[in-house]
Amino acid sequence: NLVLCSKGVPQTLATFRFEAFLDEAGCKLVFYLHRVARGVSLSTTCLLSGFQATKLCPSISRWMDLHIRSPKCIVLCCFLCWVLHFMVNIPTAMYVAGPTNSKNMSMVFVYRYCSSHHSGILFSINAVIYTFMDGMCLALMVWTSGSMVLVLHRHKQRVQHIRSSRPSPRISHETRATRTIVILVSMFVSFHALATILSYWITQLQNPSQWLRSIVVLVASGFPT
16 A cells, blocks of 8 residues: 555646645655555565465475464564665665756656665665665565465375366366465566566666556556555
């Protein structure tokens, strides 16, 4: 909800020609909240998949103590995700400024309602950190989801002889769970990977078109939606 509100609402207002409704402080706050919310959404969805995998996969459960699946541990992990992204995304406010009428797009990127400066070594370092964190979450999501699908497939094979004596047109629980996992991880990886690629691409263009900016916002809002 925070991802959609912090990105979708300003973009919608800008589409209806309300292009100067935020000052510099408002722009910094909106972009900062969006980055934090996006990171937390990414991390907590990845954590959800990880905790589900520890319940299903014996190979993963052997590496971890049983208390790691307790509610206190889950709450602590979610809290640490918020703290981490609150800290990591502080530099975002440094690059964002209020609306500008500048025609020089080499140093200023205009988001209709705000602008940002994409230059310097610090920005490149932050971009590498963001990309690494996103890639790590995507890789962990694929690994844990693949492990769950494999465990469900093996379990289905083990109980196949029991079900064969009682034929039923209903889809098995394992098949339904597998479909849900595959759909979730496919959407998760596709939307976030595509959004990361487009976001990097758009920062490399001197004067990106408005339709390209809108596509980036649409893709970034895809998974939360």
